[in-house]
Amino acid sequence: MAEPNWSNPENLGPLVNTSSDEIYPFIDGLGDLYFSSNGKVGFGDFDVWNVHLDSLGQSEPKLLGARINSSFDDFGYIIHSKSGLGTLFSNRDAKDNYAPIRFQ
Amino acid sequence: MRSALFIGFFISICTGNVFAQNTAKAGYFFEERNFAKAAEILQKVHNSDSNSALAYVIAECHRKERNFQLAQSWYKRSIAWDEPFKFEGYILNYIQQGSFKKAKDFLETEKDNIPSAEYQQLKQMISNNEGLKSKDSLWVLAEDEVIPIFKHQEFAHHTSNDVFESEKPEFVISSIYPDKIESPKILRQNESQSEDKSETHIFGLRHKGKNIGIHILKDENDFSYYVYKDILDEFYSHEHLDEVKSQHASIKDGELINVIETPLFKNDRAIKYPSFNKEGTVLIFASKELSGSYGGYDLYRMVWPSPIGLTLKILAL
Numbered sequence: 001m002a003e004p005n006w007s008n009p010e011n012l013g014p015l016v017n018t019s020s021d022e023i024y025p026f027i028d029g030l031g032d033l034y035f036s037s038n039g040k041v042g043f044g045d046f047d048v049w050n051v052h053l054d055s056l057g058q059s060e061p062k063l064l065g066a067r068i069n070s071s072f073d074d075f076g077y078i079i080h081s082k083s084g085l086g087t088l089f090s091n092r093d094a095k096d097n098y099a100p101i102r103f104q
Numbered sequence: 105m106r107s108a109l110f111i112g113f114f115i116s117i118c119t120g121n122v123f124a125q126n127t128a129k130a131g132y133f134f135e136e137r138n139f140a141k142a143a144e145i146l147q148k149v150h151n152s153d154s155n156s157a158l159a160y161v162i163a164e165c166h167r168k169e170r171n172f173q174l175a176q177s178w179y180k181r182s183i184a185w186d187e188p189f190k191f192e193g194y195i196l197n198y199i200q201q202g203s204f205k206k207a208k209d210f211l212e213t214e215k216d217n218i219p220s221a222e223y224q225q226l227k228q229m230i231s232n233n234e235g236l237k238s239k240d241s242l243w244v245l246a247e248d249e250v251i252p253i254f255k256h257q258e259f260a261h262h263t264s265n266d267v268f269e270s271e272k273p274e275f276v277i278s279s280i281y282p283d284k285i286e287s288p289k290i291l292r293q294n295e296s297q298s299e300d301k302s303e304t305h306i307f308g309l310r311h312k313g314k315n316i317g318i319h320i321l322k323d324e325n326d327f328s329y330y331v332y333k334d335i336l337d338e339f340y341s342h343e344h345l346d347e348v349k350s351q352h353a354s355i356k357d358g359e360l361i362n363v364i365e366t367p368l369f370k371n372d373r374a375i376k377y378p379s380f381n382k383e384g385t386v387l388i389f390a391s392k393e394l395s396g397s398y399g400g401y402d403l404y405r406m407v408w409p410s411p412i413g414l415t416l417k418i419l420a421l
Contacts, residue, residue: 011394039400041193062228
């Protein structure tokens, strides 16, 4: 029997991807995919969106709320699903300074 | 970094010679995220010959500068034109002020002017945000504060483009780059098992049969953490990196199960920000160099064939 192997890379399609940038994917312990995009209408330039892995290609990603997203760049979102602790990076407090932000 | 929405607006605006030069200049400042300057330029060229799109872009510039009142006045001008109007910005302007009732009222007032799919999407957008306090409910970590989840002192640097574009090789097994982890803690397998019997997921890096680092995700603990030992300078070369293997396994009741090879990207500039699911069977990453791209960086998925459980190799710790 042939050994199993990884599938070829598959583009996640137009529900996720845009003509601009989708970056910083992160999959949490419950299978939710978080990523940042500057090609979707959001609060600022880069905003954080999420969609469950099982819904890829079927459901529109959801824009995370105003608690997470700001008028500026928000990316690098990571969350521990059980504790609810997470971090992201944002320049909401100073345009030229990307600082870590912790939330729960 | 480009925003397709606004590029589209600027292209549509630029079709008139009168506006072309200044709107192009404004577009540049918008790209540079100098929204105040972009708005200033656009407001100067705005006149009775302008269109809804121009007013909308001005409104968006003010919203991004958090000048919500000013933004609203421009949204109102934009919507006054007898042209297709995008409602997202107008509603986001309310949401960002925490004015959810106003956002809902506005949506209901304009319901007949909005395509039903867009209406539902906007309604959902309001609902998703409702109840959340706005912007300032988060706090910024002090420089010397350790991020509890990953115990990762240099996390800020990890996210900067400077690091990603550096010449250092990237031992990539997840969304964290181990060469940026300070003070790696050594943890051996028996230590990892002693605390609980819950299932643990583990990523391992191996070089010529020797472990050079592991990444453990423990389901029941409050945090995930990385454990590395002996990541030596000698590995900072393409030659050695080509020999590095990455594997994923689960530890259950002290046994390593479901060991699989995982893709390891060695300073491959086509691959950015890889992230695995906890089982190690789905990998999502960003790339702007693969076929089928919609533009810029796109996200891609690679999947380990289901069902998993075939023991290919044992990860010896």
